[in-house]
Amino acid sequence: MDNVLKTEYYDDDIDYQHPLASESYWESLRFEQCRFEKLDMSEGKWRFCIFDECEFIDCDLSLLILNNSQFHSAIFIRCKLLGVDWTQADWTTHLGKPPKFKDCILNSGSFFGLALGAIQLLNCKVHDVDFTESSLVKARFIGSELNQSRFYNTTLTSADFTQAQGYQIDVRQNRVDKARFSHIEALGLLGALGIELVD
Numbered sequence: 001m002d003n004v005l006k007t008e009y010y011d012d013d014i015d016y017q018h019p020l021a022s023e024s025y026w027e028s029l030r031f032e033q034c035r036f037e038k039l040d041m042s043e044g045k046w047r048f049c050i051f052d053e054c055e056f057i058d059c060d061l062s063l064l065i066l067n068n069s070q071f072h073s074a075i076f077i078r079c080k081l082l083g084v085d086w087t088q089a090d091w092t093t094h095l096g097k098p099p100k101f102k103d104c105i106l107n108s109g110s111f112f113g114l115a116l117g118a119i120q121l122l123n124c125k126v127h128d129v130d131f132t133e134s135s136l137v138k139a140r141f142i143g144s145e146l147n148q149s150r151f152y153n154t155t156l157t158s159a160d161f162t163q164a165q166g167y168q169i170d171v172r173q174n175r176v177d178k179a180r181f182s183h184i185e186a187l188g189l190l191g192a193l194g195i196e197l198v199d
Helices: 183-193
Strands: 008-010 025-027 029-032 035-037 045-047 050-052 055-057 070-072 075-077 100-102 120-122
Touching: none
Parallel strands: 008 029, 025 045, 029 050, 035 055, 050 070, 055 075, 075 100, 100 120
Antiparallel strands: none
């Protein structure tokens, strides 16, 4: 049985050699401006943890359970985040900026119903991810692959899909006013309208 870690505070860098790296269950831990690097926390559980202005670099956080944990201005770079249900985290306290993901893999995850505003998913693989009923005003999906991801009743006002690929967004069932799309990929938006393009 894993040791349950009680309320503790950290402000140092944490890598695979840190004592916490061997614990799969973190509870009531607070991290401020910490850099997490090359951690394998796949199938772990974070319960009531707080991450203030933290960076995660080259970490495997697949299938991680985020039981009421909070992320304030978190940045994820080159991380594996397969199957993460982001709705399990506590987003009611909005301190700092929405999360930023760069060169990450977020396949098979869920952001269902979350209001994450200007979340950034840059050059990421975002396959089979649920954005249903999410509010993503000014979100940035630049350069990301969005194959089979679901947008329904999603607010994408002023979102940026420049150089994003593979998305299927029904403009009748989502708010896309002032959103930006690359010319070629934007043709896919017409598919839901039953419009056929010919040369």
